Amino acid sequence: MSPWAGLRVVVIAIYVFMLGPILITAAVSFNASNRSQFPPRGFSLQWWEKAFSAEWIDPLWFSFKLGCAAAVISTLLALPLAFALARYRFPGRAAMVALTLGPLMLPALVTGVGLLQLFQYAGWREQIGFTALLVGHVVICLPFAVRTVAISLHSLPPSLELAAASLGASRARTLWHVVFPLIKSGIVAGAVFAFVHSFTDVNLSLFLVRPGEQPITVKILGFLEFGFAPTLAAVSVITLLLPLVLVAVVERLTGLGDFIYGERERV
Amino acid sequence: MSELRLAGIEKRYGSTTAVAGMDLDVRDGEFMTLLGPSGCGKTTTLGLIAGFFPPTRGEIYVKGQAVAGLPPFRRDIGVVFQDYALFPHMTAAENVAFGLRMRKVDSHETAKRVREALELVQLKNLGERRPLELSGGQRQRVALARALVIRPAVLLLDEPLSNLDLKLREEMRVEIATLQRRLGITTVFVTHDQGEALVMSDRIAVMNAGRIEQVGTPADIYERPATRFVAEFIGRMNFFGTLAIRPERAKLMQENPGGGFARRGTVKQVLYLGATLEYHLTLEGGERALVEAPNDAHAPRYAAGDAVWFTAPRESCYELK
Numbered sequence: 001m002s003p004w005a006g007l008r009v010v011v012i013a014i015y016v017f018m019l020g021p022i023l024i025t026a027a028v029s030f031n032a033s034n035r036s037q038f039p040p041r042g043f044s045l046q047w048w049e050k051a052f053s054a055e056w057i058d059p060l061w062f063s064f065k066l067g068c069a070a071a072v073i074s075t076l077l078a079l080p081l082a083f084a085l086a087r088y089r090f091p092g093r094a095a096m097v098a099l100t101l102g103p104l105m106l107p108a109l110v111t112g113v114g115l116l117q118l119f120q121y122a123g124w125r126e127q128i129g130f131t132a133l134l135v136g137h138v139v140i141c142l143p144f145a146v147r148t149v150a151i152s153l154h155s156l157p158p159s160l161e162l163a164a165a166s167l168g169a170s171r172a173r174t175l176w177h178v179v180f181p182l183i184k185s186g187i188v189a190g191a192v193f194a195f196v197h198s199f200t201d202v203n204l205s206l207f208l209v210r211p212g213e214q215p216i217t218v219k220i221l222g223f224l225e226f227g228f229a230p231t232l233a234a235v236s237v238i239t240l241l242l243p244l245v246l247v248a249v250v251e252r253l254t255g256l257g258d259f260i261y262g263e264r265e266r267v
Numbered sequence: 268m269s270e271l272r273l274a275g276i277e278k279r280y281g282s283t284t285a286v287a288g289m290d291l292d293v294r295d296g297e298f299m300t301l302l303g304p305s306g307c308g309k310t311t312t313l314g315l316i317a318g319f320f321p322p323t324r325g326e327i328y329v330k331g332q333a334v335a336g337l338p339p340f341r342r343d344i345g346v347v348f349q350d351y352a353l354f355p356h357m358t359a360a361e362n363v364a365f366g367l368r369m370r371k372v373d374s375h376e377t378a379k380r381v382r383e384a385l386e387l388v389q390l391k392n393l394g395e396r397r398p399l400e401l402s403g404g405q406r407q408r409v410a411l412a413r414a415l416v417i418r419p420a421v422l423l424l425d426e427p428l429s430n431l432d433l434k435l436r437e438e439m440r441v442e443i444a445t446l447q448r449r450l451g452i453t454t455v456f457v458t459h460d461q462g463e464a465l466v467m468s469d470r471i472a473v474m475n476a477g478r479i480e481q482v483g484t485p486a487d488i489y490e491r492p493a494t495r496f497v498a499e500f501i502g503r504m505n506f507f508g509t510l511a512i513r514p515e516r517a518k519l520m521q522e523n524p525g526g527g528f529a530r531r532g533t534v535k536q537v538l539y540l541g542a543t544l545e546y547h548l549t550l551e552g553g554e555r556a557l558v559e560a561p562n563d564a565h566a567p568r569y570a571a572g573d574a575v576w577f578t579a580p581r582e583s584c585y586e587l588k
Binding site for chain 2: 157159160162163164165166167168169170173177178181182
């Protein structure tokens, strides 16, 4: 067997195991019966109708808002952090690297429990729900945003900033006219990763929800305790498509793929 | 009046000294080259002049004004970088216009000056290209136009030719030197290539270990090196204790002519280089010596094993400190 044939088998296997379950879920959501059968019996849209009821749309919308807020805040925090880490050597730098990458190593579950206790001891019980979730999501999304922004900064030759300065651009104008335009795709990539990470998180969110303020993942997990209904299949498909559509749109607008799969050649 | 003056400039990073107390005067319109091996402090000196980092000690004067405390964007200095540092998201014309935009020059004037600058470097028709769509030599020209268009008091060139292939490098040497003289712009050029330094400069400052070893015209530096380092770094040299003789000034003779330097020796190897012949000798007493002889049809040829005299007239021998 040639190595290409071997590679083909691997790629096919990846597609089967990645896309297979999704296609099965999608098919199940069109069942006419109320059992999650595959292949589906008959065809109906009743489960999709249920999926678009407030019961499911509310947590979906909640997740979307939470993801957007977490992505924006963690990216805004990531910019100065990544800049400091990529450009300067200073005392405490190692500690800062550890702090920004720490949440990546820690199970989000542990972070969730910790945050819950913090909010309770600090008397911020009222904030459990959206605020606590946002804090937690920013913490776990920050490493993704910092990494992607730092990578794009590293790919920028320092001479570009010096050139701008020698041509009369102050620090701020150098950032605005030279640095930001060139790391734009890195910033957007960081924000998209942060959004997707927030949108798909369940481990941390589990501990910080309150009635009426829960993301879709926690809602799905809760519903699963009563068994798997075709409604869930329809909801899962929606939950899956939302970040995919977002990534596709952003890819179209900014060339995200170029950032992930190798930079365009730089001069 | 000197256009650029370095007075006791020093740059230390922790315990390492990159530039150790340097004094240098660059005259109005002069092409001054900082020449030295890598790590000699020449690029650090350039960074200090541009203001990319502050000196540990000393002052820098541009047109008599002390600038050591000013950030780079408040100094009147144009820089061409080794990697050109063109902004990849801007066209060639936008790159050239950048410095004028930062200086809030009005758009009409900007357009005119950008056009002139691109014409100056013979890129009139390539203004709309992005750096990626330009060749190495063209990028170099854009970088030059970008630094010149702001009409800086001093132009700094950081090894701008080192990324070009040999033929283009030799063309650009002449082109940059000609352009510099035509504009009369005070220029500091950094290189480790002695050939570039000799061809392009009005004066050369030879640097070693953060210090200037000698400042002088190319002929001064080559023919009257002040130190052994300068003598060794530029061209090739025969040393006999503190006495130095250039290989092309020495001659092989059958008899000792007298009246100059002469040593008996044996030809060990002859290298045929086309325009010249290179004789490698071992002298009496075991010293090695090198003679570069023009490939002259009438001159006697020697072969390996021949017994010869290594000679040089007195005016071609110099004492080194």
